[in-house]
Amino acid sequence: MGLTEPKVVTGPAGYVLEDVPHLSDYIPDLPTYPNPLQDNPAYSVVKQYFVHVDDTVPQKVVVHKDSPRGVHFRRAGPRQKVYFESDEIQAAIVTCGGLCPGLNTVIRELVCSLHHMYGVTRVLGIEGGYRGFYARNTITLTPSSVNNIHKRGGTILGTSRGGHDTNKIVDSIQDRGINQVYIIGGDGTQRGASVIFEEVRRRGLKCAVVGIPKTIDNDIPIIDKSFGFDTAVEEAQRAINAAHVEAESFENGIGVVKLMGRYSGFIAMYATLASRDVDCCLIPESPFYLEGPGGLYEYIDRRLKENGHMVIVIAEGAGQELLTESLQSGKKQDASGNKLLQDVGLWISQSIKDHFAREKTLPITLKYIDPTYMIRAVPSNASDNVYCTLLAQSAVHGAMAGYTGYTSGLVNGRQTYIPFYRITERQNNVVITDRMWARLLSSTNQPSFMEVKVSDEDTKGENSLDELPDGHCSEDTSVDEITHNLGCLAPLAVPVLRTGGISGV
Ligand SMILES: Nc1ncnc2c1ncn2[C@@H]1O[C@H](COP(=O)(O)OP(=O)(O)O)[C@@H](O)[C@H]1O
Ligand SMILES: O=P(O)(O)OC[C@H]1O[C@](O)(COP(=O)(O)O)[C@@H](O)[C@@H]1O
């Protein structure tokens, strides 16, 4: 049996539904049952509580008059018919990868939704990430055992990187009679969940495999944002405030704050936009250089002369190419295969100190704050708690309705079911030619570290978005937006890195 073919349904006017697999795709004659929610007093009063079979959610909400209707995802929510009887269900929950605020809230709400909405009494917690399926004991989860866990950071189940052994995991699922598995984790975890789903399907098991996207870095595509992201941005304000207070209190004071973001600088970008005290934000997607005209040192010098102090926010994945140059580091990886990063915060702080000591232009005082793990470890805030609740409920409704092989996620403000391949095919990055980054540049006044090169050829005709180089165009970016952001007149502007003046220090 080959890999599951994408289920793509087309309709009039360019309508496309990227549907998710269903247990009935590979198990014939599955019995169905009325959804127990129809007798639940909390829900039976809600008009049209059940989601219509044809309800779908568009991926793009900004369209032109003549645009095709485009890609849609199946709307999440309870269905009239379910594919499991309550007492037949053995559910399991696992958390994998790094921590993120809200993990415990999702666990709590999965347990409570299963129990209170669908009468499921058997829910297992798999301890310590994927390897917990075959190397650790399980714990029984009940509404009373999870009642207060949303007030705590971390995950009560524990987590880990590496240890994804598909056969051992699916053997464990089969041996324990697990027929709904909820896998909470980031991009790596969702790739792992996709492989588990394929093996479950190959073995013909009646087991719904459901992913719930967790990523403090917000690096998962398609979804609006990840749970815990708002909390992280909020918590980052405390570090930025401290850096600002320190910087303001000394002559030529500089506060440097490192935030998480291995490949995606969303936390740094949003924390900067939220704070207003940040003078410079450096992210992995926007390469920068230190020396020479338009470089970081020149900007720091100017800002200190203008304002007497400054705050720099740097995402942990920013400037890694400069560090590699200067520190001759190897390419190390963690147990999951993620790039292991050098401490860019320490490096940039030392580089700035060395530069100003060498140049003897300004006597600076620099304070470096690394709040990364403190931010990741806090419990989720109120809005993330609501988000986690809806996410968990949607995940459960989908499994009960027999859907499988999907990640439950928010798309344009609606809960949806997204096929795994769409979640794992690429990473979500800050698009530096999008409006958001332009807003940041205009709020901090920092240099863009780019020159705009416009070729004659490009100015001659209409250019399609497809012609833009990788990483410089999001699916939601129009040519108008790109030219607007770069402040240039041509229809196609290609940002290029200044190559002169990059220094390894
Ligand atoms: N391509 C893959 N196939 C199978 N499992 C994977 C894959 N990538 C990562 N994993 C597993 O997913 C888990 C979490 O991945 P990791 O990258 O550490 O965190 P995150 O899911 O937060 O991105 C690990 O146990 C890892 O072994
Ligand atoms: O927990 P570790 O192994 O120190 O990893 C730190 C990494 O975890 C993250 O917080 C989140 O990464 P994941 O989404 O892959 O779990 C990154 O921002 C950071 O680089």
Ligand SMILES: [Mg+2]
């Ligand atoms: Mg990841």
